[in-house]
Amino acid sequence: MSKSEQITRTVGKPPILAVALLAVVFAFGLFIVGFDQGHIFSVIQGVDAYEELYIHELTHDMRHAAGFPCH
Amino acid sequence: MKTIVFIAIVLASGAIAGLVHGTVNFAIVEPYLDQAIGIENQNLFASGEEEDTLEFWAEYESYRIWQKSGQVLAGVILGLAMGSLFGIVFALSRNSLPGKNDISKAVFLSVIMWVTIYLIPFLKYPANPPTVGDGETVVLRAILYLSFIAISGLSVVVFYKLSKKLNGNKKYLALAGYAGLMVITFVAMPDNPDEITAPMNLVNEFRFVSVLGVSSFWACVGITLGFFWKKFDKTPQMEYS
Ligand SMILES: [Zn+2]
Numbered sequence: 007m008s009k010s011e012q013i014t015r016t017v018g019k020p021p022i023l024a025v026a027l028l029a030v031v032f033a034f035g036l037f038i039v040g041f042d043q044g045h046i047f048s049v050i051q052g053v054d055a056y057e058e059l060y061i062h063e064l065t066h067d068m069r070h071a072a073g074f075p076c077h
Numbered sequence: 078m079k080t081i082v083f084i085a086i087v088l089a090s091g092a093i094a095g096l097v098h099g100t101v102n103f104a105i106v107e108p109y110l111d112q113a114i115g116i117e118n119q120n121l122f123a124s125g126e127e128e129d130t131l132e133f134w135a136e137y138e139s140y141r142i143w144q145k146s147g148q149v150l151a152g153v154i155l156g157l158a159m160g161s162l163f164g165i166v167f168a169l170s171r172n173s174l175p176g177k178n179d180i181s182k183a184v185f186l187s188v189i190m191w192v193t194i195y196l197i198p199f200l201k202y203p204a205n206p207p208t209v210g211d212g213e214t215v216v217l218r219a220i221l222y223l224s225f226i227a228i229s230g231l232s233v234v235v236f237y238k239l240s241k242k243l244n245g246n247k248k249y250l251a252l253a254g255y256a257g258l259m260v261i262t263f264v265a266m267p268d269n270p271d272e273i274t275a276p277m278n279l280v281n282e283f284r285f286v287s288v289l290g291v292s293s294f295w296a297c298v299g300i301t302l303g304f305f306w307k308k309f310d311k312t313p314q315m316e317y318s
Contacts, residue, residue: 020168024080028087028161035158039151041219066144068099068151071106071287073195073204075218077211 039065040074078310086305087164088157094298095156099149102290107145109283113206114141116275120208156294163190163298167306173241179310180303187299193233195291198225201263204287206280211271218269225266232258 042061069076118137121127167174167186176182202222210218232255240251273280 021080024084025165028165032158032161035154039155063144064147065151067110067148070206071102071290073199075215075222077207
């Protein structure tokens with residue numbers, strides 16, 4: 007084991023950066039499937055996104071099936 | 078285990094379990110969604126909001142195909158999300174989870190998470206097919222549902238830590254504490270404000286297949302992550318480098 011490896015090696019707990027990255031995936035994915043009403047595409051598409059609801063339609067069936075509130 | 082391997086196996090197991098979830102839903106939940114949306118269309122015709130024309134059905138078919146094809150993709154996205162949560166909790170709790178190896182430990186954790194952040198909240202706020210919900214109350218319903226999940230999930234962590242401090246039979250006090258808090262939360266939280274206007278047997282059958290779908294995810298994610306972990310982690314205590 008080289009010296010630099012020894013420094014970065016931690017036992018027992020996962021590195022904070024990995025946890026942070028996975029936490030972002032968790033929050034983002036849950037939002038897309040469970041709650042998005044056009045917010046995400048509005049970033050690039052503007053207000054039209056709220057009318058078109060691409061992501062909402064695409065995740066719509068899973069939203070009902072996984073028990074998230076919908077219509 | 079290298080950090081990148083840790084991230085990769087967590088995401089892979091989430092995606093695989095999500096793919097299973099989406100596929101199961103496609104096979105067993107879609108027929109009920111079609112039925113419910115069929116009722117919804119009849120209501121639209123009856124109220125005069127839409128007309129029973131060829132144009133209506135052409136448009137309907139085109140977006141239903143889009144919605145259905147999304148089921149599997151959305152399963153993978155949701156799987157990545159819930160799989161990430163599962164991976165974080167597993168990495169943090171692995172050393173204290175019961176079980177002979179990583180597979181039994183991961184399965185144990187997936188059962189705990191399935192019960193506490195899915196099944197218990199579901200009993201209070203069960204899934205509903207289309208036509209049941211009122212669009213006006215969707216934000217309120219989302220807040221209620223998420224609050225119940227958060228209360229249940231966080232109390233498991235708190236009572237679990239408490240149980241570590243107690244000895245022998247006193248450990249059951251923590252379990253009783255969690256159960257008590259869940260009963261209080263269950264009674265205290267307001268009910269879903271929407272009235273169910275769809276036929277009750279359709280709603281019940283929909284709920285049943287919906288539970289099967291979500292359960293397929295939790296069963297799969299535990300086994301998959303446990304399997305990967307066993308394969309890639311060669312140290313008795315997890316080491317990251
Ligand atoms: Zn809906």
